[in-house]
Amino acid sequence: MTAPRAEARADAASGPAGLPGRGPAGLPARGSAGLPARGRPRSAATDAAIIEAALRLLEEGVTVGALSIEGIARAAGVGKATVYRRWSGKDALMLDVLRSLEEPGPEPAGVSVRDDLVTILEFMRRRGLAKRNSVVMRGILAQMHAHRELWRAYDESVIEVRRELLRSVLRRGVANGEIRTDTDPELLADLFTGPMLSRAILHEWRELPEGLAERIVDTVLEGVSARG
Structure with missing residues (x-):
């Protein structure tokens, strides 16, 4: 059983957890896109699979407006509950998808x-x-x-x-x-x-x-x- 599917089953069995904190424009704050469920560690592999699934759908021509949590979850091989445990909605997920395309900015030397x-x-x-x-x-x-x-x-x-x-x-x-x-x-x-x-x-x-x-x-x- 893959990590995303295993966690999806665990999520379905336990029911929905609390939603993450809010950041700019009502979206999750950076670093808090999904808080780990109480008593169960987050799966980095599941996070990556969901973001990669969203990117793959965008590559295939699906527009941002046409993307849905259901479609992303299906493409990632997880249940909707697994996605909602990490992101409060599509915009919150898309913000992390955008961040995944960013590389760290430079640190100026501070001399000249x-x-x-x-x-x-x-x-x-x-x-x-x-x-x-x-x-x-x-x-x-x-x-x-x-x-x-x-x-x-x-x-x-x-x-x-x-x-x-x-x-x-x-x-x-x-x-x-x-x-x-x-x-x-x-x-x-x-x-x-x-x-x-x-x-x-x-x-x-x-x-x-x-x-x-x-x-x-x-x-x-x-x-x-x-x-x-």
């Missing part, structure tokens, strides 16, 4: 503001290239704006974390005299990320060549440098 900005933008460049090569990622992101609560939760738990990392580097640049003190951090963040996002998302036919991150950072820094 310029180098840290290049590190962040180079990560964005590589993600842009990966998205172009991933049918699943392109398809999901193209549909996300039609699912406002899901998009908001993804924005708050993934995109905003990365944006705050960028803002922290910019604040350090202002504090140590590398960036002018009269700059707006939010606008400045847009000036650095805008050109990369434009090429990666809005104009996917445009190239994302090596060295693009350095060119963007140096161009913007030249305009906002406190030493200019």
Whole structure:
């Protein structure tokens, strides 16, 4: 008996457990997509099987709107109760599916503001290239704006974390005299990320060549440098 099927039978026998805690937009908080049932450990293999099943259905052309807990459970070889023990609903599950497509972001060295900005933008460049090569990622992101609560939760738990990392580097640049003190951090963040996002998302036919991150950072820094 496979791990997912074994746990599905155990879930069916024990009945539904408590639902996970809430996070952004009413979805489970990061790291709490499914709390383990009292007295029984979570199965990582079952978690992975459910997420992989959702990804496989998306690869086969099923839209985010057409996905259902029943269909995902059937594709994963588990019962609906097994899915609901981990996620409160489809949007909560989809948030973890989206997270599974993400790779950990870079940790800036904290020495040179310029180098840290290049590190962040180079990560964005590589993600842009990966998205172009991933049918699943392109398809999901193209549909996300039609699912406002899901998009908001993804924005708050993934995109905003990365944006705050960028803002922290910019604040350090202002504090140590590398960036002018009269700059707006939010606008400045847009000036650095805008050109990369434009090429990666809005104009996917445009190239994302090596060295693009350095060119963007140096161009913007030249305009906002406190030493200019």
